[in-house]
Amino acid sequence: MSRPRKGLDAFVRILAAGTLLALAGCIVPSDGPLxxxxxxxxxxxxxxxxxxxxxxxxxxxIDQRIANSVNASPRASFAKTFGIGGGGGTPVIGVGDRLEVTIFEAGPDGLFSTAERKSTTIPVIVQPDGHGQIPYVGSVRFAGMTIDSARSTIVDALKAKAVEPDVIVAMADNASRTVSVQGDVNKSSIVPLGLNGLHISEVLAMAGGASKPPYDTYVSLKRAGRTRSVLLQSIIDNPRDDIYVKPEDQIYVSYDPxxxxxxxxxxxxxxxxxxxxxxxxxxxxxxxxxxxxxxxxxxxxxxxxxxxxxxxxxxxxxxxxxxxxxxxxxxxxxxxxxxxxxxxxxxxxxxxxxxxxxxxxxxxxxxxxxxxxxFAKFMSIVSSGSSAAYNIQRTGRAF
CATH class of the missing domain: 3.10.560.10 (Outer membrane lipoprotein wza domain like)
Known part of the structure; x- marks a missing residue:
């Protein structure tokens, strides 16, 4: 064999050895950490x-203790964040409420009675300043009062003017006690709470119910600057999370599988x-x-x-x-x-x-x-590199 050929063989062997050393020092491609x-x-x-x-x-x-701990630990909860509440609290009259005030008198010729009728019903809408007008009484601040306290206030004001007066105050439209329901419900609504407390599930039902499966639907409740999201399925499974809503609560229902x-x-x-x-x-x-x-x-x-x-x-x-x-x-x-x-x-x-x-x-x-x-990837790369070096040595060319 000629000297030039021997020189080429020596160069190829050096190149192959260098290639293997370089491969050994390289980082093998990976699919995440070991x-x-x-x-x-x-x-x-x-x-x-x-x-x-x-x-x-x-x-x-993970062992059995840890699995039990994770499984038993309570998750995000309305009750934990806001408390369970009870009947939405004592209802009070608010701005925008429409009242029907019926005043009875014992005599046939009183301020609110005649020979034919012993009573008069007066419609009252509570104004933005919280007041409403009652004849012969004047301006009455209704906002913040309960139905009973409003009745007592009017009776006391009429004792010196009417004949043995008695009063019934009824809520015709409770506009101040509402909660908004939006998002993935069948009918976004402003739901009136009335005088009785309503649970979240009842409010959602009044808004047509959730439009998606409960296990993929989240209910977010915003109250007094705090917000908490709970899976609707959790409300169904855990009655404690079906808390009472309060006036001015905001409920948003979202579909998030x-x-x-x-x-x-x-x-x-x-x-x-x-x-x-x-x-x-x-x-x-x-x-x-x-x-x-x-x-x-x-x-x-x-x-x-x-x-x-x-x-x-x-x-x-x-x-x-x-x-x-x-x-x-x-x-x-x-x-x-x-x-x-x-x-x-x-x-x-x-x-x-x-x-x-x-x-x-x-x-x-x-x-x-x-x-x-x-290791298998590395050996595959090494094998490919060795084959390439062998081809160079055998043919004297890379291609």
Whole structure:
């Protein structure tokens, strides 16, 4: 073989060796973090030594106690935020109310009676200043009064003018006691509350009911500057959440299907709808088509979510929660804290535990790839690189 040819062979061997070294040092393309990378990214891992990238959360392996705690912990509640109330409180007269004031007298020739009639009915509309006019009484401030107190006020004012007067005050139109219902209902309405208290479910019924399934419909209640959203299904299932509404409450009904996102080595990825009121982790795994047996790591099934504070404390304990807060764990805009739950599918009991672990709306379910997958990818790249180097050596050209 000629010297130039030997020189080319030596160059090819050096090129091939350099290629392998470069491939060995490169980062193998991945499909998300490995199991140990997720675990080490928790509050006790080394991933948070750089303050600029710090996001504090805990990584918790699901067992029966944790599954029971999460499943039993109360979720967002109207009763917790606003109280249950009772009959909407004592009803009072307000601006815009239309009253019918009937005045009786004992004599046949009184101010409000004749030989034919012993009474006179006077319509009264409560004016913006809260007052209404009654003949021979003058201006009466009705706003803020109960029906009984309004009656007593008028009777006292007429005792020196009418013959043994008696008074009945009736509410003809209770315009001041209303609640607005908007959004995904069959008939957006201003619903009058009347003198009796109404529950949220009754007000929604008067607005034609929700137009979508209750397990995909949220009811938002705004009262005195505070707002809380609750799944309509929760109101149906938990009577305590079917609280009494109050005048000037605002109710907005919105259709927002419950979904979770499946990522990683699941057979199906993307946003997946519950299509049910509740969903367990086992059911969610089934909806995602299970795991890819060739690439998935059964020890790395993770649920990423923001959890309510009371649930977080129940899961990790008060001392651990305070420690996480002291280290910088912060809530989202709704006061919930980040947490990652881990399920080890290599353990037989996990399939039982997962039946009792609830998936929540907007959860992210991630199935990590097995570490051997990266090695297989690397060997595939190495094999491709070796073949290319061999072709160069054999033919003396890259193409």
């Amino acid at each position: 199991t140990n990378e997720v675990i080490s990214s928790g509050a006790d891992g080394k991933a948070y030594e750089i303050p600029q990238t710090k996001l504090i959360f805990d990584v918790v392996t 419950q979904t979770f996102s499946a990522l990683g080595q699941t057979e199906k990825s993307g946003k997946i709808a519950f299509n049910a009121a509740k969903l367990s982790l086992v059911e969610a795994a089934a909806l995602a088509g299970g795991g890819n047996t060739a690439t998935a790591d059964p020890k790395g099934y993770f649920i990423f979510r923001y959890e309510e504070e009371n649930v977080y404390r129940s899961v990790v304990g008060d001392d651990r929660f305070r420690d996480l807060i002291s280290r910088g764990m912060a809530p989202d805009t709704e006061g919930r804290y980040p947490i990652v739950y881990r399920l080890d599918l290599a353990a037989t009991q996990s399939y039982i535990v997962a039946q009792n672990f609830p998936v929540r709306n907007k959860d992210v379910i991630y199935l990590a790839r097995h570490v051997a997958t990266d």
